[in-house]
Amino acid sequence: MRPLLRLLAGLPLPLTHALGAGLGRLALLLRPRLAQDMAANLAQAGLDSAALRRRAAAELGKGVLELLPIWLRPLDKSLKLVREVRGWQHVEAAVARGRGVVLLCPHLGSQELAGLYFAPRFSVTALYRRPRQDWFHALMLAGRQRGRLTTVEPGKRGVRAMLQALKRNEFVFILPDQAASRGDGAWLPFFGRPAYMPLLPYRLLESTGATPLLVYAERLAFGRGFRLHIEPLTDLPRAPVEAAGAVNRRIEAAIRRHPAQYLWNYRIYRYRPDLMPPPPNATEAA
Numbered sequence: 001m002r003p004l005l006r007l008l009a010g011l012p013l014p015l016t017h018a019l020g021a022g023l024g025r026l027a028l029l030l031r032p033r034l035a036q037d038m039a040a041n042l043a044q045a046g047l048d049s050a051a052l053r054r055r056a057a058a059e060l061g062k063g064v065l066e067l068l069p070i071w072l073r074p075l076d077k078s079l080k081l082v083r084e085v086r087g088w089q090h091v092e093a094a095v096a097r098g099r100g101v102v103l104l105c106p107h108l109g110s111q112e113l114a115g116l117y118f119a120p121r122f123s124v125t126a127l128y129r130r131p132r133q134d135w136f137h138a139l140m141l142a143g144r145q146r147g148r149l150t151t152v153e154p155g156k157r158g159v160r161a162m163l164q165a166l167k168r169n170e171f172v173f174i175l176p177d178q179a180a181s182r183g184d185g186a187w188l189p190f191f192g193r194p195a196y197m198p199l200l201p202y203r204l205l206e207s208t209g210a211t212p213l214l215v216y217a218e219r220l221a222f223g224r225g226f227r228l229h230i231e232p233l234t235d236l237p238r239a240p241v242e243a244a245g246a247v248n249r250r251i252e253a254a255i256r257r258h259p260a261q262y263l264w265n266y267r268i269y270r271y272r273p274d275l276m277p278p279p280p281n282a283t284e285a286a
Contacts (some may be wrong), residue, residue, distance in 0.1 A: 001135070008065075009072035013081060014223025016069060017062045024061020025054060038264040045191040045252075047259050055260035062219060063110065063263075070112045071143025075120065082117055083220065087230030094211035095122075100166030102201055102212045104233070106177045106251045107263035112144070113226055114217040115173045119147030125165040126151050126173040127158060127200075149173075154181065159200065166208040174201045176244070177251055179270045186241050187277045190248050194277035195268045197248070202240035212236060214250055219261055229254070 008016075028035050038056055042048035070078050094101045103124075105114045118124050126144065128151050131137050144151055152158035162172045177190070180198040187194040205212055212233040217226040233250065236243040255262045271277065 005068055005139075006072050009068040011069070012223070013066070013069060013225065016065050017219075017223040020061035020063070020065035021058035022061065023065070024057040024059065027061065028053065028057035034265050037267060041191075041264045041266075041268070042259075044193050044269075045255070045259075047256075052259060056262070056264050059219065059261045060263065060265065066110060066219075067112060067143070070110065070116065071139065075116070075146045078113070079117055079120070081113060081225045082217065082228050083225035084227045085117075085230070086227065087232070090213055090230050090232045091118075093232075094213060095169065097211055098169050100169050100208055100210035101171045102166070102204055102210045103171055103173045103215050104176045104201055104212055104247060105173060105215050106254065107175065107266055108216040108251075108255060108258060109219050109261045110217040110226055111175060114215050114228060116144070116146065116149065117217070117228055118171055118173075119149035122148060123165065123168070123170040124149040124173050125162050125170065127154065127162065127175075128152075129154065154184070154200075162204060163208065166204060166210045172201075172204065172210070174198075176201055176247055177268065178266075179268055182275055186244065188241070188244050188248055190268060191252060193269055196270065196275060196277075197244060197268070199240045199244060202236075202243040202247075205236070205243065206238055206240055212247070214247070214254065216254060218258055 035053070038053055039048055042052060042056070069081065103115070103118070105111050115124065115126050126149055130153060131140065141151065152161045165172055176198065178198065180196050184200065185196045185198045188197045190197065204210060214231040214233055215229065217228050219226055231250070233247060236246050
């Protein structure tokens with residue numbers, strides 16, 4: 001399978017994105033659950049329309065196929081897919097502070113490229129969850145652990161590694177808009193509905209004084225590459241729950257600027273009998 005994947009990785013990005021867009025639209029037609037999840041999440045955000053669903057499905061397909069050139073090309077060639085960087089001065093200012101940097105990257109555009117972009121210049125410790133398929137896990141690690149980027153899984157060892165990295169004025173990379181495990185998060189409003197989201201990034205900020213930055217790699221039209229956005233998150237509340245709420249509002253604003261490129265099929269609103277959101281007034285107070 002590896003030779004075939006490497007062959008596909010060598011395709012021009014415009015062709016890769018065209019193929020991915022077609023596969024994404026096809027999946028929207030053939031997988032009712034995908035269509036339902038996207039429609040429900042878009043409606044929750046007040047953005048649902050048939051046209052946006054089709055565009056979001058196309059971007060989803062692009063995001064899947066673009067993993068091949070990002071992971072399987074040599075690192076320098078992968079990073080050349082980034083055509084523009086906005087906000088690099090915020091990275092330089094954060095490094096100058098000397099307290100470490102927490103990169104908060106939502107499921108917007110290409111998370112893979114957003115994290116890898118820093119790897120040749122800085123030591124980056126990235127938090128990830130192991131996928132179920134062993135072959136995909138091996139492929140993912142080979143594609144991610146390049147340059148000065150290392151990955152850690154959730155748990156005490158992972159938290160310890162991230163704390164130590166920040167104390168060395170290094171970088172930590174975390175996806176803040178994912179469903180947290182029981183006991184590791186808090187119920188926070190996300191597009192007006194409570195979601196159980198991680199507090200780890202904000203606990204790291206509270207304990208180390210690190211500088212938070214919002215980052216995401218916008219996918220450019222017609223396969224032209226990506227634009228990396230780096231935004232400062234100044235004056236966040238010190239308390240983790242309040243800081244998480246403030247960051248969620250910044251993430252929502254970024255998503256509204258690029259609505260088709262968000263991962264709308266991700267089930268952020270996961271409720272189960274032993275993990276239910278608090279009453280509405282309690283959620284609003286948080």
